Amino acid sequence: MENKNWLAGVDVGGTTIKLAILDEDGSFITKWEVPTDISDSGHHIPGHIASALGDKLYSLDAGFKDIKGIGVGAPGFIEADTGFIYQAVNIGWRNYPLKERLEKETGVPVFADNDANLAAAGEMWKGAGDGAKNMLCVTLGTGVGGGIISEGFVLHGACGMAGEIGHITSVPEGGAPCNCGKTGCLETVSSATGIVRLAMEKIESNKAGALYDQFENTGMITAKDVFDAAEKNDQSAKEVIHEAMYHLGLAIGNLANSLNPNVIVIGGGVSKAEEKLLNALRPHFDRFALPKIAEETTFQIARLGNDAGVIGAAWLVKEKG
Amino acid sequence: MENKNWLAGVDVGGTTIKLAILDEDGSFITKWEVPTDISDSGHHIPGHIASALGDKLYSLDAGFKDIKGIGVGAPGFIEADTGFIYQAVNIGWRNYPLKERLEKETGVPVFADNDANLAAAGEMWKGAGDGAKNMLCVTLGTGVGGGIISEGFVLHGACGMAGEIGHITSVPEGGAPCNCGKTGCLETVSSATGIVRLAMEKIESNKAGALYDQFENTGMITAKDVFDAAEKNDQSAKEVIHEAMYHLGLAIGNLANSLNPNVIVIGGGVSKAEEKLLNALRPHFDRFALPKIAEETTFQIARLGNDAGVIGAAWLVKEKG
The missing domain is CATH 3.30.420.40 (ATPase, nucleotide binding domain)
Structure with a gap:
């Protein structure tokens, strides 16, 4: 069966993690939330994101092979090229290799950026920025x-x-x-x-x-x-x-x-x-x-x-x- | 004989046109100036740039085949993608297809931008910006x-x-x-x-x-x-x-x-x-x-x-x- 080429979007906040699966044109397949577990300096978060996405994909008769990658936004200072989090105070991450961890958990490419930057990009693509x-x-x-x-x-x-x-x-x-x-x-x-x-x-x-x-x-x-x-x-x-x-x-x-x-x-x-x-x-x-x-x-x-x-x-x- | 892959840089001002030929690493082969002829709304300028560059290349035992392209800066509002000048008050250009004209005169690719932007790029590359x-x-x-x-x-x-x-x-x-x-x-x-x-x-x-x-x-x-x-x-x-x-x-x-x-x-x-x-x-x-x-x-x-x-x-x- 062909891959679906879906896009996964994740927005990590201090209280909830928002997740979504979208098609290539940016229409929602589904979206949902899970609570953020900030215990142990946020080290459980990549595992939780991976299992939340895996379970949802399974319920859609799909798997990680069907997503082109995972984009993750978080509040804080993030090196966009490497997906390395210098500091995300509300989450507990400090010098945290988010991209590396989440790629290890899911086997798909991960891209990270600051949440405000991604909100701007979202508005540019599908919202008030209108392209x-x-x-x-x-x-x-x-x-x-x-x-x-x-x-x-x-x-x-x-x-x-x-x-x-x-x-x-x-x-x-x-x-x-x-x-x-x-x-x-x-x-x-x-x-x-x-x-x-x-x-x-x-x-x-x-x-x-x-x-x-x-x-x-x-x-x-x-x-x-x-x-x-x-x-x-x-x-x-x-x-x-x-x-x-x-x-x-x-x-x-x-x-x-x-x-x-x-x-x-x-x-x-x-x-x-x-x-x-x-x-x-x-x-x-x-x-x-x-x-x-x-x-x-x-x-x-x-x-x-x-x-x-x-x-x-x-x-x-x-x-x- | 092999092409030299030189870079031509031109800075059009209201009084003089500065020209230079540089090697790929940004070292000067030569630089010189000619007066700016702003008569007829600046329409003679592409021809003058072409002949100034052509003469100089000839004196260096080279020709237009030896330059990778010509970069041109001018004061005013310029559409960088198309090299179209909306307005360059001091030169007289208004809705002027600079890139197109200069490419026709020289037969090599031309790229244009605002002069202040190019001065910034110059400082980034070889000056105080230091990369x-x-x-x-x-x-x-x-x-x-x-x-x-x-x-x-x-x-x-x-x-x-x-x-x-x-x-x-x-x-x-x-x-x-x-x-x-x-x-x-x-x-x-x-x-x-x-x-x-x-x-x-x-x-x-x-x-x-x-x-x-x-x-x-x-x-x-x-x-x-x-x-x-x-x-x-x-x-x-x-x-x-x-x-x-x-x-x-x-x-x-x-x-x-x-x-x-x-x-x-x-x-x-x-x-x-x-x-x-x-x-x-x-x-x-x-x-x-x-x-x-x-x-x-x-x-x-x-x-x-x-x-x-x-x-x-x-x-x-x-x-x-």
Whole structure:
């Protein structure tokens, strides 16, 4: 019987491992999740991935001979050429030969990359990038993550750190402290966490308005709440959104001046605000980007959600396999 | 007789065309210049390049069969894949099929790219980049130019505008007007022109100090003069250098956070200040770059001067030919 030439995509997170089998065109055959076993510094993970994939292939009347390879994304610093993990803090891997281990367990070629890079590749292939060869992917979540695709290639940089756009310095003087050790990083003002932080500052100083009322009533504020309140013309919320989007527009406008993307894809929790987000962001971007760049660049909300990582991992197999 | 497999490099500027023939290892066989004939919208240029190369090859007992191809750099927006020039203002080309014309004149393969990109490639191959695969090249001259090399490839972006780092917005509010139509661009504060502009502001407002005296005596100030005066502890000069290097350090620190280069190469007229420049720049860069990026990135002064363009053009033939 002929081999099926399927692509396996795996997205290893701190809590769950997402897995998928896709056909060569990037359509899902199946997708599922298993819990991540981070015991023993994550050393059991390759075995678990191999048996999860093996069992699933068996249930599909197939075997490892039917997959062209396995793409794996993980959070951390990864040497893409060798599939060597320098460090993946949430998983426990440190100087871990992931590619080698997983190839030994499965007998098929393995390709690894940083999870944010693969999410960007997934959006390029099957999502909001829509095949664009020059793409900037910005994830506004707990932090601000990023992936840069130039002429169809994911950029890695000298030691796998390319795309760390959350640590662009947005507030050079007097900015809030960031986990990275610097102050005033983009993610201190434009991530979900940053927007909530700015909102809480308003709530504490004003003790009035829609955000204050909501926080008093529910005990919580999300970034989306702030966008909603701004749309209802709440002054504090409007100021917070202005500040967050001003810095985001400046940072990605400057990146676009240097990288000239076709499309900028915005994902992560904050992107749930969709058009409200893009409408608030676009004027700042247009002001700080070169006129021709502003004209040529389109914005899209990410489309693949949590599937971006496994689709990007499958793309990696398609590209390199 | 065997073909020599030489590489021809051509750097078309508004005043002169620089030409060179190099061996496969990038050593010069010969280099020379001819004036640029920009009459008739630059339509005579391919013919002039062909005859200049043909004559030189003849004088070397060689012919077009001995060159693997011709690399050409020009200022403007160029589609690298097709060698089509959208626009090269100083030359007069507009929607000009340079590759096609020059191939017709010479009968050998032609490859074209933006001159700043090729200067970066030249420095990567034979200059300060010293073979680094991830390089950011910054040219501080009349404006601020740039070239980005990632994993050994020159980045072009969606419409050939990648690397336009001079138009990063450095002064978001109240900055000086820039030729591009925006205000506060990096090149308004950190180019040779920008440094002299800031110095002239000091001279006009203070009417005292080393810069004022020099301007009164000689009628001119260069960026290098400002670095020299700052080193001699002139307060105005120190403030100018601080401002210019603060904005440059912030802009390229942020770019380095996104691109993770091995090396940042500084060229152009301002780079004649050499160690004074790097010493003034480095603390700002280190402050705004991620700690690991600051640690891993080295700075170099460009080494090839005016030869960078023809060497990069020859590299293009080597890579693509």
